[in-house]
Amino acid sequence: MTSQPLPIASANGIATIAALIGDPARANILSALMGGQALTAGELAWHAGVGAPTTSGHLAKLSEAGLLAVERQGRHRYYRLASPDIAQVMESLMAVATAGPRRHRPPGPKDEALRTARTCYDHLAGRLGTTLADRMNERGLVILGDGGALVTGSGHDFLSGLGLAFPDAGGTRRPLCRVCLDWSERRSHLAGRLGAALLSCSLERGWIVRIPDSRAVAITEAGSQGFATVFGITPELLAADSSLAVG
């Protein structure tokens, strides 16, 4: 009837972004970068499962589209997700992708490390992440809803006392506190600037260390003590069968 549908604000832009994510090799690259670390082109080629030249082309496209940021360092080039918004897209895609026909995925030992503690882009996930959120909720530092979270006044004071500041990240409109529903625990953990601060703080203090070639992190001796004294997270709370005790 009428000439053409109104060119919906960047419906074409949506297709462009989605098409970039829609290639298996590129999806692997982006998934690998969801670990939060910057990775070299070579490492990403390994994750992508294709050759170096092909990977280079993919990385160029992703960078030009603004999905990735690149940083030259010697003869390496480090790529990382360009913004938390990109991570948000990947996160929502994972929710859809895993929501489908619940394929039985036998949890191997490799998974166990991931389920205990891992990074989710720039914040903590796994049982450590969800337990941390729960404890902070119980102590009134944050209020945890199913669709969002808020930092309370006392929570802000508490975190300031830990030396955690929340810079506005250079004018970006990134939320202070978000929740992120993760695929393994099916429970919420803290994201946003707060989640990022908690992760970087934990890394700086040596409470956790990254496990190479994986999104999993290991909790150190200092971390075991630190999480217990500061947040009241005992190792028992992180036990693998805690779900059995609850359910």
Place this chain on the structure above:
Amino acid sequence: MTSQPLPIASANGIATIAALIGDPARANILSALMGGQALTAGELAWHAGVGAPTTSGHLAKLSEAGLLAVERQGRHRYYRLASPDIAQVMESLMAVATAGPRRHRPPGPKDEALRTARTCYDHLAGRLGTTLADRMNERGLVILGDGGALVTGSGHDFLSGLGLAFPDAGGTRRPLCRVCLDWSERRSHLAGRLGAALLSCSLERGWIVRIPDSRAVAITEAGSQGFATVFGITPELLAADSSLAVG
């Protein structure tokens, strides 16, 4: 080195979903369905900008992948987004797509209706949506954070008094209250089961009516009065240049 990177939980599934959204015609279809209404295959063909046979193929793929739900009615087939999760993906994609190089988009008269009041999947957006969220926040019915929102006790009582119940939507883990950052206002409005209830309630009471072939809605006489008495939203609050008065 090692044989292959661990087959990341459904990284391939992510690519599949994203590739489906990544086609311009399909992106147009999904964008059109973000209005929240179920549309026929013919209407979607018009939105997609391709012929009927091609559209049929797209719809079959989207349905089989679980992105769309279809309902036969006479000789029509009505398609709608299969779940709020899908809407969440589209929402996050829009955030990325519009965040890019801020192309100057001169607001035409068509846009003005959209900016005033429109649907965003199954809840209200535009100035009506953001103002509604603000007023409920000021009145202590909800607490609005930048990364989430919570319904207070008094808010729950108030809404129950309006006859709004919040069924758990058939066991799905859909949040009661989410925020949705929209592209035009750059401010938060209420989504989740609460947002859906507010929209359907407004439609049932005849406070708003859908404008055909558009995501915009018009506020009726009854609506103008209803929003004012129940939520304290006066027409002045919805004026186009309210941002000027504030900024």
Place this chain on the structure above:
DNA sequence: CCGACGTTTCGTCCGCGGCCGAAGCGTTCG
């Protein structure tokens, strides 16, 4: 200064997938 390494560019091949026209099925109306 030369070789090893990481990364990109170029050229080529090839297969997937979107698009349409024509035809087939089911429904609704005159």
Place this chain on the structure above:
DNA sequence: CGAACGCTTCGGCCGCGGACGAAACGTCGG
């Protein structure tokens, strides 16, 4: 009962884009 309509299926065309090998560029080490 036949025509119009909505939608889908089929067949064929064609172009985009991902894959690799070979080679060029740039950086680090001996």
